[in-house]
Amino acid sequence: MEVTIIFKDGTEMAAEKNGTCFILPQKPAFPDDLSEVTVESGEDTRVYRNAVLTECASVDGRCWFTFTEESALEKTIRELREANDMLTECILEMSEMIYGE
């Protein structure tokens, strides 16, 4: 099934849909902003909000990928993890500055 993937910045990609995967001849430069991704087929339209891009296994050299949506809870957990990682780095850097190691 042929579909059109439309990103929030206006980028459009014509792709083949197979199961939950989309397939392109080669890996494209995906836009950074995945806050809204619309997939249109001749039959229906699906909108992914806060989309997460997952690259899938390729068996033919083409680019296989899929989108999932990040829930509010998943978003919160991700942001907490990122904040925790940043704080850990800060502590390690301060430790190096103080103890010289």
Next chain:
Amino acid sequence: MAVSTIPQPVKPLVDSLGARVGNLETGATGLGTRVGNLETVINNFLIDGSLPGSAGFHNSIFRGKSLGGSVTEAQYAAIGAGTFDGLFIGDYWTINNVNWRIAAFDYWLNHGDEGHVCQTHHAVIVPDTCLATSCEMNSTDITTGGYVGSDYYTASNSNTGKATAGAAITGAFGAEHILTHRELLTNAITDNLASAWSWYDCMFELMNENMVFGSSRGGGRPQIGINYNIGNSNAQFQLFVFSPNYISIQAPYWTRDINNEHNFTNVNAGGEGNAVGASDTTVGGIRPEFAIKA
């Protein structure tokens, strides 16, 4: 008390009872004859295959009979016609020292994505033994890319499991008799779970847990991961429904479900569902499913 001495008012009742017993004996004899006839009919059906010709009927009887050392032209014709005459669940051919056992009929009929729907009658076969041993799914304990991304599936990193199994299957039945059908297979992992699937042409694949157990066990974690593992192969094979002893073959074999980012699932030597690291060669057995056609 002799019958002749039975008081006159009671005698008619005794006579009537005697007559009824006589009728009962006659009835029982008739019933016995009918049961005998029924047995004959059933035996004739089982022997000459004159039972209703449908996958549903033949899926509902376990027989477990040896069918010899090759599939006959008549048997292929019965499969092609979808009548499955003379073929029942558990029946098997012994070819190249392997028992190839019938596990289901028309399992994937009407399955498939647009333009690829299976319309070919078929008999699903599962070997009694592993076609390859000491195989790993991946060279390290990862499940990146799901089943489709595994070394086993792609024959990467010197993984010979799939090639070995394929050679055994085509050597036994001939490639022209192996059904190419469509199955939904996992091809991505996110947050420790299978997270995507696609339709693929399949000739033979590792079984999923649902085919074996009728439910997801080692891979059975959050529902979304289970869904991707099951795909369209979503019913237990009748072989394992009617005779669960065929699940365990006293040797471990891989199933294709994703348990987490490190483990695939398997059936271990004791017969229980398990999950182990993808590079564990001690699991290693390749016991695939496939289907034969006319």
